[in-house]
Amino acid sequence: MGSMLKVLTLVLALACGAFAPAARAAEGGYPWDKFPEAKLTDRTALQNGAKVFVNYCLSCHSAQYMRFNRLKDIGLTDEQIKANFLFGTDKVGDLMKTPQDPKQAKTWFGANPPDLTVIARSRSAIGQGTGPDYLWTLWRTYYRDETKATGWNNLAFPNIGMPHALWQLQGERRAVFVDEKDPHDAARTIRRFVRFEQTSPGQMDARQYEETIGDLVAYLAWMGEPARASRMQIGVGVLIFLGLLVVMLWRLSAAYWKDVK
Numbered sequence: 001m002g003s004m005l006k007v008l009t010l011v012l013a014l015a016c017g018a019f020a021p022a023a024r025a026a027e028g029g030y031p032w033d034k035f036p037e038a039k040l041t042d043r044t045a046l047q048n049g050a051k052v053f054v055n056y057c058l059s060c061h062s063a064q065y066m067r068f069n070r071l072k073d074i075g076l077t078d079e080q081i082k083a084n085f086l087f088g089t090d091k092v093g094d095l096m097k098t099p100q101d102p103k104q105a106k107t108w109f110g111a112n113p114p115d116l117t118v119i120a121r122s123r124s125a126i127g128q129g130t131g132p133d134y135l136w137t138l139w140r141t142y143y144r145d146e147t148k149a150t151g152w153n154n155l156a157f158p159n160i161g162m163p164h165a166l167w168q169l170q171g172e173r174r175a176v177f178v179d180e181k182d183p184h185d186a187a188r189t190i191r192r193f194v195r196f197e198q199t200s201p202g203q204m205d206a207r208q209y210e211e212t213i214g215d216l217v218a219y220l221a222w223m224g225e226p227a228r229a230s231r232m233q234i235g236v237g238v239l240i241f242l243g244l245l246v247v248m249l250w251r252l253s254a255a256y257w258k259d260v261k
Helices: 002-018 037-041 043-057 068-074 078-084 102-109 131-138 206-224 228-257
Strands: 063-067 142-144 152-154 172-182 185-200
Touching: 037 043, 037 206, 043 068, 043 206, 063 068, 068 078, 131 206
Parallel strands: 142 172
Antiparallel strands: 142 152, 172 185
């Protein structure tokens, strides 16, 4: 009985550890900002993020492992999906595929735009943050760069091939850099980002744009794992059950062995 209790205690400890964030080593590059995680469970944010995704992302990027009818999981009805998310002959049960020809996309951008179904789950880096942190930072660090073929560059993803699809919402900005001596190598000069300067206004102010990007990132995170909320609830329930089981077995063991000498 004592051995069984030790095993169950170990299982419970390992299960709890699975939910703890892994330690990450430091890594260079532009630091990722922390995504406001409250949006991940905000249905209004998820619904708006889905609308932004369909209107601004789906024209180039597909989400071929997600069907439109899964949007019902975030509170939308078939009628709302048909009215706000479908194009032409699309049906509610169809996969979210882009109408863009892959060959044309490769010609225009140099590569076929990636599928975004699990982009938030796949983008993470040691010492940087989670996929939502990356996407949150990416969409807020675009700036004008006339030296690039698309006319755009990005701090989180330098020399990015994707133009700023939401520039009309944010407006145009330029990035201000300063050249400094590398403290580790006097012969080397490094460029340090200082600030952004708005050169033309967008349809949204800074706060509205950040809210919109937050909604979009929340939707991308949800799309990568629609069952996450249910999985987390089940996981918490399992941990509570294991905890109660350990207590019950411990008391049962104490009662069984109390008269044994």
